Amino acid sequence: MTATDTDLAAKGRARIAWIRSRMPLLAQARAAFAATQPFAGHRIGMSLHLEPKTAVLLETLAAGGAEIIATGNFGSTQDDTVAALREAGMTVFGSRADTLEQHAGNIRAVLDGAPDILLDNGADLAAGIVERGTQASIIGGTEETTSGADRLRGELARTVSFPIVVINDSRLKAIGENRHAVGQSIVESFMRITNLMVPGRHVVVVGYGWCGRGIAQYFRSLGAQVGVVELDVMKAFEAALDGFRVASLTELAGWADVLITATGRERVVAGDVFDLLRDDVVLGNSGHFPWEIDVATLRADASSIDQVDDGIERIHRPNGRSVVLLAGGRMFNLAGREPKGNSLESMDLGFLLQALSLERIATDAGGLFPGAQPVPDDIERFIAARFVEAMGAAR
Structure with a gap:
């Protein structure tokens, strides 16, 4: 690791630590996953905006036994976050300066790592699996966005044979x-x-x-x-x-x-x-x-x-x-310049939806149907109650 990489990793660690301290819902999930190990033996392939809030989600999944192989989305990757995650031992591809062609290569690299669970954004990973004809290797996954859900229910509707929980279908999100x-x-x-x-x-x-x-x-x-x-x-x-x-x-x-x-x-x-x-x-x-x-x-x-x-x-x-x-x-x-993205509290909520939906995939994929589907209702209600408690509105 070069001096520049070391400096980037230190900056990334500091930002991730601050954000981790403001995400109490994921902290609860991280402690629960550490005890139950729902992702033991699973490799999660991710394509999602790589910034400090996402790093806290990946830490939470790793605490549950997951092996992580990840890349960001085009143009939004934050290099200090990548450096910190690599320093922590995760396999992460990509940089903020990547071209569209390089980004496509990063997607291929994630799929080359043979994940069995997908954490997708824009259905890029799901489309890559279909193109390769390796659907049988995937037990399920999640999709973050409306854009990805449109692809899953459109061009990919007849070819995705595994369950994908669409986080953006959640009313909470x-x-x-x-x-x-x-x-x-x-x-x-x-x-x-x-x-x-x-x-x-x-x-x-x-x-x-x-x-x-x-x-x-x-x-x-x-x-x-x-x-x-x-x-x-x-x-x-x-x-x-x-x-x-x-x-x-x-x-x-x-x-x-x-x-x-x-x-x-x-x-x-x-x-x-x-x-x-x-x-x-x-x-x-x-x-x-x-x-x-x-x-x-x-x-x-x-x-x-x-x-x-x-x-x-x-x-x-x-x-x-x-x-x-x-x-x-x-x-x-x-x-854009000095990217901050969505508020910490909202991403604590959204990433808990991701974490618990991925846990459902890992532990009960057979209870879900193939293709795009909403977040299970019991997960939504559980998180809504936790969020209200966390905001102090339940007192």
Whole structure:
């Protein structure tokens, strides 16, 4: 290990220690797993954002006997966390500077390690298993995101023969992590990266799922005027009654000072929409995959590009207007400058959902059905009670 690696590992250890001290739900699970060893003899392959909160989850699984082989997601890996986990003896691939091609190689490396349980984000590992035709080697797994759940219920629906618990189907995660934590972290990341004022600014949120709801709510709470673009008429109805301006993207594109995608869908902001945007509009994506904004076309059509820093590029368009792109179109609360991600409390909740769902896979996979499915109800109710207790609201 080089001096740089040693320094990175020390920084990572310090950050992980602080975060571990603020995650009491995972602390309880870690103590229980140490006694029961539910993952003894199992190898967990992970593809999930690699940052200090994730490290506490991996420690919890390792305490239960799991062997860990892991990589992060494209653009959001934090190198100090990787160094600390490697120092602790875990097999971890990837770095923040990885290209998409290198990231794909990291996914292959995890699968080459022959895991029998998957901890997936975006269904990359599940898709890799299907491509290899090695489904029989997997007893089950979890999936973190809506984007991954869409793949599991779409292109992979007929080929995944093992149970996958979709954490994002959990109402607990929807409320605690997606709405409140993503909403908070997107707004504070916007302020940290751009140093722009929120009050009075026109913010358009594309997508009114749980994440979109939270982003709209938290921007409005700081004084922004918020518009919502939503194709699902029932969600659009809800957004209108929640007091937001609801209209099409073409109607709101020229009104927006800030436009944030939260859909999980490809090329939501693309084509003629770029020509409708006002000068110096800020574009950011909160979805898992970096495909909601058609960044390739935006860059290809540019008259020039100013790389302001690692979180901001100012793209000058032939029409004389400019677009400010955050984090290259990646999830900017985790891939932008000084990434913090979701709050510690919300990830304590979300990662306990992960830990207990993985425990169910390890100990009772036969009691679950093949393919994507929600978190078992008894796990949800148990965690809801523990979270309320942890917040002191039960007194």
